[in-house]
Amino acid sequence: MIKRNLLVMGLAVLLSACGFQLRGTGTNELAIKELDLSARNAYGPTVTQLRQVLEGSGVKVYTGAPYKLILTNEQESQRILSYAGAGRAGEYQVTTVLNYDIRGRGDLPLLSDKLEVQKIYMHDGNNLVGSDQEAATAREEGRREMVQRMMLRLEQLSPAQLDQLQQTAEAKAKADAAALEAAQKAEAETPRQSPIELPQQ
Structure with a gap:
């Protein structure tokens, strides 16, 4: 019995050393430790599940966090x-299909x-109740997969990438502000023509 336990433990250590992980038990840490999460449907099942998974992964989810994840649109x-x-x-x-935005400091758009x-289910015209349950199960599985994929996307964002995205966003915002100011200045300095008076007949 002891030998069997040691063998199982040895295999587990060996597999983990090779980078093997059971599906759905990923332990990769997110670079984003604080996140503001919002959605068009603030109490919808997708955003609710995502919040639970984020908090379970050690991410502090609260309004006003440095980074903001916005689920802008979810269509089925x-x-x-x-x-x-x-x-x-x-x-x-x-x-x-779930569209999302990530915003950084100063509410600047980062990406x-x-x-x-996609999920497939069987619809049986002779068993409508069972078919409805199949459809509900397919949607639930799809939602879980969506949340897992979102977590994988977030895991791929390194601190260096986030900093680079933030710098790029700040530079773009600064350039846009300068261009707007220059356009307003040019408009203000352009002499306005007085209306032409036509000679009275």
Whole structure:
């Protein structure tokens, strides 16, 4: 028994040393330790799950954090993949697309991107209740996968990348402000023509 336990422990150490991780048990730390999380649907299931996973990963989620993750738009569509006739089973595909923005200090936009998840389920015309449950399960699995993908995206952001994105955003904001000021100055210095008076007949 002791030998078996030692063998299991040895294999676990060996696999972890090779970088192996069980699916869904990633322990990669996020460079972003504080995050302001918001969504159009502030109490929707996606943002709620994401908040729980972030907090479970040691991220402090609160309003006013240095970095802000905004779930700008979440859309779901459904299409028939195969149709076997009335009252018979067919395959349906549910596609969810999530657009998001990450903003940095000064509420400057750092990056915008989107995630897309597709799930397939069976629809049986003779078992509508079961088909509804299949659809609900597919949507729930898609949501979990969406949250996992978002976490992977956040894990890929290193402190150096975040600093570079922040510097680029600040430089762009400064250039835009200078261009606006120059345009306003040029407009102010341009002499305005008085309306032409036509001679009275």
